[in-house]
Amino acid sequence: MLNLKDEIIKLKKKLNAVILAHNYQIPDVQDVADFVGDSLELSRKASETNADIIVFCGVMFMAETAKILNKNKKVLIPDLNAGCSLADSINLEQLRNWKKEHPDAVVVCYINTSAEVKTECDYCCTSSNAIKVINSIPEDKEILFLPDMYLGMWIKRQTKRNNIHIWPGECHVHAGFKYEDLVNKMKEHPDAEVMLHPECGCTTQCLYYSNGNLKVLSTSGMIRNAKESPYKKFIVVTETGILYPLKKANPEKEFIPADENAVCKYMKMITLEKVYESLLELKYEVVLSEEVIEKAYIPIKRMLEIN
Ligand code: 13P
Ligand code: SF4
Numbered sequence: 001m002l003n004l005k006d007e008i009i010k011l012k013k014k015l016n017a018v019i020l021a022h023n024y025q026i027p028d029v030q031d032v033a034d035f036v037g038d039s040l041e042l043s044r045k046a047s048e049t050n051a052d053i054i055v056f057c058g059v060m061f062m063a064e065t066a067k068i069l070n071k072n073k074k075v076l077i078p079d080l081n082a083g084c085s086l087a088d089s090i091n092l093e094q095l096r097n098w099k100k101e102h103p104d105a106v107v108v109c110y111i112n113t114s115a116e117v118k119t120e121c122d123y124c125c126t127s128s129n130a131i132k133v134i135n136s137i138p139e140d141k142e143i144l145f146l147p148d149m150y151l152g153m154w155i156k157r158q159t160k161r162n163n164i165h166i167w168p169g170e171c172h173v174h175a176g177f178k179y180e181d182l183v184n185k186m187k188e189h190p191d192a193e194v195m196l197h198p199e200c201g202c203t204t205q206c207l208y209y210s211n212g213n214l215k216v217l218s219t220s221g222m223i224r225n226a227k228e229s230p231y232k233k234f235i236v237v238t239e240t241g242i243l244y245p246l247k248k249a250n251p252e253k254e255f256i257p258a259d260e261n262a263v264c265k266y267m268k269m270i271t272l273e274k275v276y277e278s279l280l281e282l283k284y285e286v287v288l289s290e291e292v293i294e295k296a297y298i299p300i301k302r303m304l305e306i307n
Pocket of ligand 2: 059083084085086087112171172173174199239264265266267
């Protein structure tokens with residue numbers, strides 16, 4: 001029987017390929033990856049790699065970002081159905097119509113958007129640099145922020161700007177966290193620090209309730225924070241895939257999922273078998289037109305320059 005991990009490593013070497021994986025990927029996939037990280041770190045790695053082929057183990061908007069940053073390289077995604085409910089909450093036509101209502105606004109998109117939508121945006125941002133990106137835009141400029149309403153509300157609160165209009169999109173996984181359940185978890189574990197992803201529907205309410213023991217963080221921000229924090233126990237409010245890299249990096253600490261059913265079915269579509277087949281048959285190639293690559297590169301490049 002084939003040892004898939006060994007075969008993947010051999011193929012990777014033979015093809016001069018690199019495997020990039022998001023923090024929510026299943027443990028087996030994270031274990032064969034050359035780099036595991038959050039959206040911003042993965043974009044950076046994609047922009048720096050010398051490999052000829054990038055196998056992107058994540059969801060489509062992430063693989064598209066890798067392609068936009070490497071138009072002359074082959075970018076593969078092991079399953080074409082690995083989408084994102086948040087990215088699907090706005091399309092090109094909807095954005096064009098929204099822009100018509102605010103012709104002077106600067107458009108900031110979360111990285112969780114399709115390449116097509118990015119072509120109509122001025123700046124891109126991720127959960128780890130959203131505040132920095134917004135603060136780089138002159139205060140008197142009206143902003144259209146899309147597509148995550150919870151991230152948008154949190155940004156508005158943090159930056160104290162009233163001129164940000166927010167698209168009403170959400171991620172089905174993060175919108176599902178309920179304030180009441182989380183408060184019960186906090187009562188159950190008063191000695192834990194809470195690490196919450198800004199896509200969560202309960203972010204604002206939880207910030208009011210917390211006693212200075214709650215941090216809003218990107219997925220890799222959670223891993224870094226768990227290392228540096230004096231706390232030994234953490235309530236983790238995001239997709240459960242993050243528990244694997246959290247435990248790996250902090251074996252002596254305890255991590256309690258806010259909801260063990262918070263699973264992104266799209267992230268879990270990538271399996272070891274599919275990664276192997278992807279390398280073996282060079283599938284599925286991410287294909288974008290020259291025009292889309294050129295235009296979508298602008299907001300991504302601006303974001304990378306800010307950070
Ligand atoms: P991060 O950039 O924080 O990893 O988030 C990506 C994402 O899709 C969260 O649902
Ligand atoms: Fe998209 Fe939500 Fe899955 Fe992240 S967890 S990839 S935002 S559907």
